[in-house]
Amino acid sequence: MNKYSRYFICGIILLIAIIVLFCANVAMGSVHIPITDVINTILGNNEGIYDVIITERRLPEAVSSMVAGSALAVCGLMMQTLFRNPLADPSILGISSGSTLFIAILTFCSTALGIGAIMNPIWQIIAATAGSMVVLFFLLAVSRRVVSNTSLLITGIMTGYLTSALVSILQYSGSKDANFAFVMWTQGSFSRVVSSDLFFIFIIVCIAGIIAVFFLIRTLNALLLGENYARNMGINVHRSRNIIIIITALLTAAVTAYCGPIAFIGLAVPHIVRYMTRSADRRTLVPLTALAGACITLLCALIAKMEVFGYMLPINAVTSLIGAPIVIAAIFKNSSFNER
Amino acid sequence: MGKKEIVITKGLYTGYSDKQIVCENINAHIERGSLTCLIGRNGAGKSTLMRTMCGFLKPIHGEVLLDGKKIEDYSHNALSRRLSVVLTEIISEINYLTVRSVVEMGRYPYCNCFASLSHEDYDIVDKSMKIVGIEDLAGKSMAALSDGQRQKVMIARALAQDTSVIVLDEPLSFLDMPSRIEIMKLLRDIAHTQEKAILLSSHDIELALHFADRLWVIDRNSHIYTTNAPYTDSSSIIDDVFGGQSILVKEFLKA
Incomplete structure (x- = not known):
């Protein structure tokens, strides 16, 4: 029972941290909003001067960073379970590189045609979704042919290399303007889509995907024992693998399309949670990873906004700066746990 | 029968x-x-x-x-x-699982997709660990066990599958x-x-x-x-x- 109360406390701490960071995210920005106004507006009883900024910009932005982080984190956990590899994350299947390639094609072709770099979010979302879907269907076709997860993993990594090679060719031949526009996109941002109607589609897709992962908890746990054991526990391994890939692809596609290729959250968060709980049981890891993903992404978004160097930092740089040391620390601590 | x-x-x-x-x-x-x-x-x-x-x-x-x-x-x-199985392969992925949660996996064919076990399931898990004689190890992590103990855990898991x-x-x-x-x-x-x-x-x-x-x-x-x-x-x-x-x-x- 002691163990369960520990998980429970972890959950409570994460929830409190999410609420605090969420409010801080809404308050921080080019205009600093007093925290009382933030709370009042969230609770829905304020007609103050900041009302419009909060509801139109800050709240959607905070919500999208929370949901995107949560989605990437659970994807990372699924990939690490499916491929039985602690280095797997949503980008490992090449799905986000598919999005990146299509965004690159959109940006560079539009400049080459002389109509100026298309930075319209709607076109970007369409391109990014198309890119990830192309990779997804390719992977599903491969998955039907190959039996082992390792072969699938290697196919995913190779797809990633292939697309990044194509992207660098585009970058090399592209104009200065197009390169700048493209680099800006790769930096990632949670504020890109808040003004568009597509925002709700993003939120719905992500939340539906995250909820779907909860329905896979038994499958993920069984896969820890390997495919043969999982099969003997009544799991249809092949079908489960396809479902896991489709959910990961949809979530990754949604996040990449709306926020850009956000690095590191998917890889780092499951390690952090595993370190926190000292458990591999997906019954605890799935909910806690979803919470921790939201929490850490909010923290990164907040740091990005704090103007440490006098200006806002790109979110992608912050997630890597925060994520990498935490993963290294968790691995060091875990190896001592391993020997015990 | x-x-x-x-x-x-x-x-x-x-x-x-x-x-x-x-x-x-x-x-x-x-x-x-x-x-x-x-x-x-x-x-x-x-x-x-x-x-x-x-x-x-x-x-x-x-x-x-x-x-x-x-x-x-x-x-x-x-x-x-x-039909339940015990296989040869050594699985490092379960090192951070407790003995109890590995044995609980034996109940997966009977439980919902959230892997939440009923009271009856918990009774069967306890009984299986008792038959194999690993009830004292229930809270230990798999990494802390000897090869013989690990094999017993896998046997208890198969028993819990009630086949x-x-x-x-x-x-x-x-x-x-x-x-x-x-x-x-x-x-x-x-x-x-x-x-x-x-x-x-x-x-x-x-x-x-x-x-x-x-x-x-x-x-x-x-x-x-x-x-x-x-x-x-x-x-x-x-x-x-x-x-x-x-x-x-x-x-x-x-x-």
């Missing part, structure tokens, strides 16, 4: 394709309440046969009948409620002699007291002769015959399995 023979092979050919047949025309069965041991040399086709018995490989010809129905006609879930048949592929491989004896004794007791049909493969003939109620012997020509305890002709069994080297083995066993 019905008749004792629960798994029957009829004219079974095992292998990976028509051109890669490993064992031919196997007609054998396993019984409830008895420990059956498949013995043979390394590479004689033990693993292929075991994988076919688990339903992981399809028979090339012939059939494996479980309760009178072909094993490949069972759905994943229906099969998992009738009439348990198939174990080389469960003794990584164990030292005392643990081997302990596991064999445990398996025999489980078969006798829990009315399970247990099939295990091993190349440890001496232990098999000592503990198994029935033997499936793969001889050096990859033919399979069965024999029941007591084994009056144990030296001819050793001959069949090891061929020319049998004299050495017998000397070794005497010493």
Whole structure:
């Protein structure tokens, strides 16, 4: 029972941290909003001067960073379970590189045609979704042919290399303007889509995907024992693998399309949670990873906004700066746990 | 309960394709309440046969009948409620799991997709750990266990699956002699007291002769015959399995 109360406390701490960071995210920005106004507006009883900024910009932005982080984190956990590899994350299947390639094609072709770099979010979302879907269907076709997860993993990594090679060719031949526009996109941002109607589609897709992962908890746990054991526990391994890939692809596609290729959250968060709980049981890891993903992404978004160097930092740089040391620390601590 | 023979092979050919047949025309069965041991040399086709018995490989010809129905006609879930397995592979992924959560996995065929167990499930998990004698280890992490203890956990997991048949592929491989004896004794007791049909493969003939109620012997020509305890002709069994080297083995066993 002691163990369960520990998980429970972890959950409570994460929830409190999410609420605090969420409010801080809404308050921080080019205009600093007093925290009382933030709370009042969230609770829905304020007609103050900041009302419009909060509801139109800050709240959607905070919500999208929370949901995107949560989605990437659970994807990372699924990939690490499916491929039985602690280095797997949503980008490992090449799905986000598919999005990146299509965004690159959109940006560079539009400049080459002389109509100026298309930075319209709607076109970007369409391109990014198309890119990830192309990779997804390719992977599903491969998955039907190959039996082992390792072969699938290697196919995913190779797809990633292939697309990044194509992207660098585009970058090399592209104009200065197009390169700048493209680099800006790769930096990632949670504020890109808040003004568009597509925002709700993003939120719905992500939340539906995250909820779907909860329905896979038994499958993920069984896969820890390997495919043969999982099969003997009544799991249809092949079908489960396809479902896991489709959910990961949809979530990754949604996040990449709306926020850009956000690095590191998917890889780092499951390690952090595993370190926190000292458990591999997906019954605890799935909910806690979803919470921790939201929490850490909010923290990164907040740091990005704090103007440490006098200006806002790109979110992608912050997630890597925060994520990498935490993963290294968790691995060091875990190896001592391993020997015990 | 019905008749004792629960798994029957009829004219079974095992292998990976028509051109890669490993064992031919196997007609054998396993019984409830008895420990059956498949013995043979390394590479004689033990693993292929075991994988076919688990339903992981399809028979090339012939059939494996479980309760009178072909094993490949069972759905994943229906099969998992009738036949559980203990495999050779060492799994590092479960190092951070507690013994209890590994044994709880045995209940997965019976529970919902969130893997939440009922009170009845928890009772069965407790009972399984008690039968195997690992109830004191319940809260420990798998990484802290010895190989013998890990194997017991996997046996408890299979027991929790509450199946009439348990198939174990080389469960003794990584164990030292005392643990081997302990596991064999445990398996025999489980078969006798829990009315399970247990099939295990091993190349440890001496232990098999000592503990198994029935033997499936793969001889050096990859033919399979069965024999029941007591084994009056144990030296001819050793001959069949090891061929020319049998004299050495017998000397070794005497010493």
